[in-house]
Amino acid sequence: MSASPVFLSAAVGRPFIFSSPSSPRAIAEKTANRTAKILAQVGAMPKLGAVVPASRLEVRLAPEMVSSGIPQLDSLTGGLARGCLTEICGTASSGRTSVLLFALARATERGEVCALVDASDAFDPASAAAAGMAMSRLLWVRCGEKHPSRKPPSASWKNRRGNPPCQRWESQLGQMLKVTDLLLQSNGFGMIALDLGDIPVESARRIPLASWFRFRRAVEHTPTALLVLEQQPIAGSCSSMLVKVSSVSPQLSGNRPAHSNPPHSELLDQFEITAELLRSRLERKLERKPVQSTASFKSRAPWAG
Amino acid sequence: MFACIFIPDFSAQALIRFEPELRARPVAVLTGRPPLEKVVALNERARQKGVEAGTTKSQLEAWENLVLRARSEPQETSAHAALLDCAQSFSPEVEDTSPGTVLLNLAGLEPLLGSLPKIACDLAQRVSEMGLEANFAVAANPDAALLAARGFSGVTLIPEGREAERLGDLPVDVLLESFFSDAEEAVRWVETFDRWGIRKLRALAVLPEVPVSERLGQHGISLQKLARGAVSRNLRVLEPQLIFAESVELEYPIVLLEPLAFLLNRMLEQVCGRLRQRALAVQELHLNLELATTQPQDYPSFTRTFASTLTRTFTRTLRLPTPMLDAKVFLKLLQLDLQAHPPGAPIVKIHLSADPARPRALQSGLFQPVFPEPEKLELTLARIAGIVGEGRVGSVELLDTHREGAFTVRRLAPVEPAPAAPAPVKPKVKQQGNRKEDMSMSENGSAYRVDETVEENAKENAQEKMSAVIALRLFRPPLGASVTLREAKPVRMRCLEREDIAGEIVWTAGPWRSSGDWSEQEGWSREEWDIAIPAETGLVLYRLVQDKLTGNWFVEGTYD
Structure with missing residues (x-):
């Protein structure tokens, strides 16, 4: 029987180099949880509650x-x-x-x-x-x-008609x-x-x-x-x-009827x-x-x- | 101390100043009647190739790539004027010694402009910016400075008391050329000195005075004193003349606007540079073009001499609303002006002059209303005039007459409000004719006469000011109309030119009679009516006019 080293990870049926707490999925989950907690804390702070995300800012200023x-x-x-x-x-x-x-x-x-x-x-x-x-x-x-x-009006309108x-x-x-x-x-x-x-x-x-x-x-x-x-x-x-x-x-x-009074009134x-x-x-x-x-x-x- | 600016080969330099691309090429300047032209000036590169002054044009054919140019007196005058300007921007005492040579008195300038070497270097840089290559010399007396500038290239500083020592290295030719205006006499003196074995000024300076006087007379004594650098005299101070002009005589006539713009750009840059040195701006630009009355293709051997006999002058003036100093703006304005008013013949000579003025000095305030930049505005107006025509863009000024619609269009020249200026005063409102005013006075109806208190008046005035005024939209020219009258009152109207303006007149006011200029030939007399005609969109109000002199009816406009 040949002797071969048996590693703990192999013995417990887990990946060789990654332990469970350090897997990528776990790290991502952990980071997300932490971020959510921080955001929740920030949101709970009274002074920063009204902060608008940059993506929602109205860029266009109202015109004068x-x-x-x-x-x-x-x-x-x-x-x-x-x-x-x-x-x-x-x-x-x-x-x-x-x-x-x-x-x-x-x-x-x-x-x-x-x-x-x-x-x-x-x-x-x-x-x-x-x-x-x-x-x-x-x-x-x-x-x-x-x-x-520079013609007089009487002549120019005739030209214009053409x-x-x-x-x-x-x-x-x-x-x-x-x-x-x-x-x-x-x-x-x-x-x-x-x-x-x-x-x-x-x-x-x-x-x-x-x-x-x-x-x-x-x-x-x-x-x-x-x-x-x-x-x-x-x-x-x-x-x-x-x-x-x-x-x-x-x-x-002038309130009088138009035909009964002089037009210049x-x-x-x-x-x-x-x-x-x-x-x-x-x-x-x-x-x-x-x-x-x-x-x-x-x-x-x-x-x- | 005195400084001298000397431009060697001035005729060639004046040409190269206007054509900077020639600087890297050998250039020879010719003068004389064809075919006996001879070289009078040449640049250093031509000299290196072995070309000499006095060579005939036929001999010059041996050299390849040699640029030949005819001597141009206008360009020499412009270059010399620029040189004087440059000198006067340094010192108030300037002597116009000869073309291409200027003397300056530097006494008292050291505290203002720095040490003498620095002044000389600044002067050299300024002249170099003008496109001229000059020699500079600073000495204790004007003639020593002049000789040093003629004899030594670059910048030369001669300490006081060492004139004879420094000038001693110069050949006698330099002294004789500057002393005698007649070239033949100078040559004769050179031959005399040559026979005596005197070739340097040092040799002339050490000769005993009495024998020199006995053999050469007073001229000999004067020459010896000059060679020793011991002559002291006052400058013949030039009265500063504010003439900023540039001229160019063209080798070949110009027909197209693009090459003309190319030349104008160079001239404008030179004029603007000179004005900038004096802290001045341009108020008016005058462009004089000498035109050939004969087409160049008709005469293949078209020369300047021939052209000068058959020319006429074409003048354009550019009046600027505010003093400006931007060569690019001027060029664009001239281009637009020449596009609108083409010369109509080939151009053989260009003369550009500028009327100087103090530049505009105004500090803008933070709370001032927006205002167009004068340079930009002027350019925009010129461009718009090119589109709609001259006289159709500008600001309106109403004429002081009772004639309806009398106005004139002037150049827009808005005055930028001062930062702390009071509120603008409302201009006096011109009444539209005198008809309604007359009516309100003549009619004895009490409806128009209302007794109000002062406060009510003020309140009403304020409200009035804030209410719009009925505007008239004019038909230019007025539209001819056919009008049906009943009891001397129009009841139906039909426009002869527009079918949509026609119909029964449902409301009439008038007539308002006016006339004027009886003593003139253009007397006028008219009757105005305000009428309302129903249309698809509602009532439309027109102003109907009858010319009492001809009896014709016109629709003058719409109330809107």
Whole structure:
């Protein structure tokens, strides 16, 4: 009989080099138990109870909000967000331009330099001055013909009739997109407004969605508030806030029937504008749908006194 | 103590300064009428290859890889002006001795700028940054410094009292070239000294004065004193002139914008460098281009001489809202400007000048509103003008007139608010015409006259300020319209250009009459109506205008 060494582990039927307390599974279990205990202790500590894991932290900071100048609109939307794209839509005579010019006027009054990219060349400087705009701080970009003809109106409208409208809007929209890109890249503007109010919806919707995404990315993390004035929403999910503006019947001075009194006794005094917050990405998640989604305010005529 | 900056082979250096890639190649500068051109200057590499001054162009064909350039006086002027600028940035007393040679008085500068060797080294570095290779010498008198700079390469410092010893090693040619402006006379004196066996200044310096005077006259005495380094004189101080200009005459006309931009970049860098030395910035840039009126392909042997007889000048001016000093920004602005206004003919000569101004000094505050950087803003505006056209971008200024819509578009030049500035004052609001104002005054309806207390007034004013104002969206140009009148009042309107603007007028206000400029040819008279027309989306308010001079109706805009 040959003599061979018999090890204890073999004798008891266990693995040769690993004893039961030092097996990997056991070590893992032990570590897990220990970790759970520590976590339980940490959780039980009163000061550290409210610690939020890093994975659940809300990384995106709330954007800075600036006043639009209209308290009712500010209370509805919280103001206009810097670093975000805000859409203001409405039909003709809805008061959308009044809202836009007033927001620009308040921004220029704050000392900010603003830009208005006027796709249809519809900006009326007198209206802006009446709204209190600091004209020296407003950059007005008139899209359209590069070298406009200096003909009297009676002759020029005949020329204009000959041009196909779609082609005209296309060139203006192209200019608008290029100019907006440049303005967003240059930084330093407090507010940039794109006026697409007179652009037909069909033409405005031909703006590629990629352009809006680019604008959104460009304006992000900048102190610029980007406003878009339009007839119907066109920026899709790129806009952080969508406000629809509509007007209740305009308030006209004079209560007598229109045909019984001289027309010069009538006067357009003010608009009753209703703003409806259609969408906002800036609301806090915990909040439910806001109780009030519309706000009404008045827009007075410059001559109303 | 005095310092001298001397640029050897100045004509060649002035060309190389503008074309730095030539520094590593042998360059010879030619002058004279073709085909009798001769070498007037050459760089060290050309000299190493055996090229000598006075060699004719036909003889130069024996050398390969030799770069030949015609002498350019504008570039020499620019290089010399840059040299003067550099010297004036060190010392207030500067003498413009000759092209490529400048003398400086260093008296009293040691406490400010450091020791004399340090000043000389700083000077050398500054001149080297300008693209010129110069000799420097510091001595107790100007002429000794001048001779040392002409004779010794690099930086030379001659201690006081040892001028004769140091200058003694120089050949007599150096002294005669600097003393006589006429080359032939200098050669004659060299031959005389050569016959006497005098080849170094030391030999001339030790000659007895009386025999020298007897044989060579007063010139001989002067030359001997110079050779001893014993002449003392005052500098002919140059009045500093703030002219920052660079010029280039081109070998071949430029047709494309890209090579022009390449040259402009170099010129701008030189101008900006000179301005930076004086702590100044650019307020205006003037670009003058001499254009050839004949296409170069029509004349294969197109030479500068020929071009100069058939040229016209093309000028562009770049006015900057704030003083700036960034060559890249200037280049881009010039590029955009030239793209919008092409010269229209080949360019044979470029002259660029800058109007200097004190740089903008403003400390930004933490709580100031955001403000675009002037350099970036200017570039953006130029780019936008390239897209939408000039005159279609800027800030609006309303004109002081009753004519509706009278405004002018000016360059946007916002003033950055000072950190502690008071709140901006609300600008005076211009009334939209005088119609409603007149009405409220003429109408005796008491509805408009409300007696209120001062407090109520203030409250209302505050509320008014915080309420929007009805804006008008204009149609440019106004849309022609066909209007049906009933009892002199529009009741139906149809726009001739847009079918969607038409219908029964459900509400009318007006007419508001205004006219003006009767004494002018462009007199105007009009009647305005505010009208409401029902549309699919509701009532739409328009401003309807009748031109009383022509009787035509127009839709001027929409109230929105």
